[in-house]
Amino acid sequence: MARYTGPVCRICRREGLKLYLKGDRCYTDKCSIGRRNYAPGQHGQNNKKLTNYGIQLREKQKVRKYYGVLEGQFAEAFKVADKMSGKTGDNLLKLMELRFDNVIYRLGFASSRPEARQLVVHGHFTVNGKKADIPSMTLSVGDVIKVKEKSQSSDKFKALVENHKKTAPQWLQVEPENFTGRIIAEPAKEDIEIPIEEHLIVELYSK
Structure with missing residues (x-):
């Protein structure tokens, strides 16, 4: 798709x-x-x-579109979440939040997730000092994200830093003046901007 x-x-x-x-x-x-x-x-x-199935489907579609994930990508993420220890629904949301493009948006280095995805693909960031340009890659606690030095002088990133108003969630630490962000803890559901009933998604994929 x-x-x-x-x-x-x-x-x-x-x-x-x-x-x-x-x-x-x-x-x-x-x-x-x-x-x-x-x-x-x-x-x-x-x-x-809506039927029960329709309610479950709408919840899945809502989360998928919120993160900008394709159908196949979301299904694969669910499989990974299902094999992890703990609750599958919580694991799924954690994987979505730790996507590279989502972390860039949450740090305030992009005004939206679609823009974050584009900036990542164009190679404007490094992770732990190495170039990273795959929006779907899953980051981990301790990873350091930084805008590449040659990109820091662009009008786009200068404006983002000068007008940085976005409050990063508690699991992220951001230093806009240094164009740097760090993952300091695992993401929590409470920090997500929209209400999500992840159990409906689990029920849908469990059919």
């Missing part, structure tokens, strides 16, 4: 809540959820009751 390239505000409207896919716009009055909080399309305002 190819990555969705249409209007991302339609995704938020379909899920009925902000998924923070357009960066700063999501925090303004221009956000579509505030103006048209119903699903897109001709029948978007019809209240259709």
